[in-house]
Amino acid sequence: MWETIAHDIVMPRPKSGTSLRARKASGLSVSLKSLAEHVGLSQAAVSLVINSSPGAKSIPHRTQELIRKAARELNYRPNHIARSLRQQRSYTIGVVVPEISEGYAALVMSGIEDHLLQEGYFYFVVSHRHRDELIQEYPLMLQQRAVEGLIAVDTAITSASQVPLVAVSGHRELPGVTNIVLDHALAATLAMEHLTKLGHRQIAFIKGQAFSSDTAIRWESVRNAAQALGVTINERIVGQLEGESSSPELGYVVTKKLLASGEPFTALFAFNDISAIGAIQALREGGRSIPQDVSVVGFDDIQSAAFQNPALTTVRQPLREMGMLAAETLLLRIAAPPGAEYPKEIVVQPELICRASTATAPSA
Amino acid sequence: MWETIAHDIVMPRPKSGTSLRARKASGLSVSLKSLAEHVGLSQAAVSLVINSSPGAKSIPHRTQELIRKAARELNYRPNHIARSLRQQRSYTIGVVVPEISEGYAALVMSGIEDHLLQEGYFYFVVSHRHRDELIQEYPLMLQQRAVEGLIAVDTAITSASQVPLVAVSGHRELPGVTNIVLDHALAATLAMEHLTKLGHRQIAFIKGQAFSSDTAIRWESVRNAAQALGVTINERIVGQLEGESSSPELGYVVTKKLLASGEPFTALFAFNDISAIGAIQALREGGRSIPQDVSVVGFDDIQSAAFQNPALTTVRQPLREMGMLAAETLLLRIAAPPGAEYPKEIVVQPELICRASTATAPSA
DNA sequence: AACAGCTACTAAATCGGTTTAGTATGCTAT
DNA sequence: ATAGCATACTAAACCGATTTAGTAGCTGTT
Secondary structure (H helix, E strand, C coil): CCCCCHHHCCCCCCCCCCCHHHHHHCCCCCCHHHHHHHHCCCHHHHHHHHCCCHHHHHCCHHHHHHHHHHHHHHCCCCCHHHHHHHHCCCCEEEEEECCCCCHHHHHHHHHHHHHHHHCCCEEEEEECCCCHHHHHHHHHHHHHCCCCCEEEECCCCCCCCCCCEEEECCCCCCCCEEEEEECHHHHHHHHHHHHHHCCCCCEEEEECCCCCCCHHHHHHHHHHHHHHCCCCCCHHHEEECCCCCCCHHHHHHHHHHHHHCCCCCCEEECCCHHHHHHHHHHHHHCCCCCCCCCEEEEEECCHHHHHCCCCCEEEECCHHHHHHHHHHHHHHHHHCCCCCCCCCEEEECCEEECCCCCCCCCCC | CCCCCHHHCCCCCCCCCCCHHHHHHCCCCCCHHHHHHHHCCCHHHHHHHHCCCHHHHHCCHHHHHHHHHHHHHHCCCCCHHHHHHHHCCCCEEEEEECCCCCHHHHHHHHHHHHHHHHCCCEEEEEECCCCHHHHHHHHHHHHHCCCCCEEEECCCCCCCCCCCEEEECCCCCCCCEEEEEECHHHHHHHHHHHHHHCCCCCEEEEECCCCCCCHHHHHHHHHHHHHHCCCCCCHHHEEECCCCCCCHHHHHHHHHHHHHCCCCCCEEECCCHHHHHHHHHHHHHCCCCCCCCCEEEEEECCHHHHHCCCCCEEEECCHHHHHHHHHHHHHHHHHCCCCCCCCCEEEECCEEECCCCCCCCCCC
């Protein structure tokens, strides 16, 4: 007895050698093999022409045109995976960020993307959310996917990588790493000069989280700038962000503590714009007007800084430019012969953006 | 005569068959072939064991352990590209967004990422910045890179795709597309009810840009809700965002025009939070306090909405959830047999987030 | 003794391109 | 006549895995 078992009947998947008609009908894209059969030439010839390889110079124009025309008509697009495998080049890089939805990372990525796509590269992004095992694992997973290089944004990658690595605000002085760093000394000086010129002496600070790569250097720069300007730092009005998320909430909490200390201050320099926004909230709840009673300076100049009320005075990091620079440097390093020299550090300049959250200090 | 031409001496790149020692020394990762040679078994056996394939069940435990141990020690990681080519599966999808650095797209992507990485998928992101030729071209480039599916965020993809496509706030009713859409009727009702309960009758509106996929449906819903609540819409205080960027500036410009019309209004319902933020700026410059003189309602609930001053009342779109849902749906569609049924539309619910930018209408 | 059936593997095809080495053909120069 | 050379290609290896079909060796059964 024969039974028709409907759910066992499966459309046979045509192999790559099958006729064009079959491939197209089944939704498969046109392969080099079928294209070659269609024009009656070898795969080699077609490949050489499609890629305008040096080897194609002996192929006459008429034949080249024939091939190109057929490729166009059949909408042939070389399978990128097959090409990657053979050429041992993926035209892909990996980007590791703390959290993709954060304004900081988003701006850097926007810059990265700008340069990469232009050069025919694509990229994978992964957010590690400060989980150590992911920070370890993601670079390996990315390399398994044959990325040609890595960009780490605000992330201290510790596992050595087989591929070039560019860090944006990441670690310092690791072998094989190019660091894109801000001129922190200048950044601190810009902010501190601005505040002292406005007459502020009692300045509160919010330091970054301990895990953030910029925290230490930024704080050191602030201390140096303060000293140079003759400002003494009162440790009782120095707070530190705590927690792994990046929401204004963190700045809010720290600022509440600063207020609770009872210590007077007329200005506050926050670790970043996000925490400055939370700080302003807390200051207002504590009955201070911004900037009449307390001036607030942020850091980064994320997009929403300009549209706060009051608009935030901040030290601008050129984040998009840093992303572009990272991508550019990485591609150069990829193209360079192995063992070639590479830049260990590239310094970019901050800029003070004066808006409405700072004003002259209230007379004591 | 023999000459030593130093710069022509090139390290020979060992082939995959070469000894382990050679591969590791030259920085190449360990291949299946070299691993197999190392343990004295065939590539097939090693592959079966590594992947725990059904075919490995006839291989005794001792041998399996031997293989696994060697793999661990040599830090063998299968080349993902080779695997993709053979299996015809890339475990990669493509995500098309207007601009990666925008809060809206960033939140959706964050949700997408959450689900994808968990399932072993990676993704490429591309920002088209509303350029038509890129909206056409990127999906093709992504398919060339063998993505198994596409997610389009707030983007009307028109070229038919060979792979499953999920649109978040994208087009409607295209064959082959699953749309993740907000319940716009409910969204409009929530906002309008809130405003009318507060006593507002003269309400200004900011519509979205013509190219934005949500503009039409949202406006229709607002009109329906207004009618149901007995509110008449005064077309002279209905503005529309213009320009392709997404900065508060656009909302600022429109609101300036609304004010210039001279027509009175006590509330404003903006197309999104970004434009609401710009609108507040313009209203303030026009001498109105928020919310005493004018109440403002935004849309989306992007991260910075809560930290505006005043904190923004807004209709929350569950953006992260929409991203997760999109990823989940896409993976289900990828796993489904070709030709299988799939959801055409998935509706998600908005939520009114009452903050400080709305208050009772000033008595006339 | 012959055969089936199981165990423990392996050989070889395959994915879809790229690239190297080679070959057939026709032409020119000796 | 034939070596030499350019032209116009092609055959086949290769990238690094997965996967199918098959085989050698052993045990147990009739």
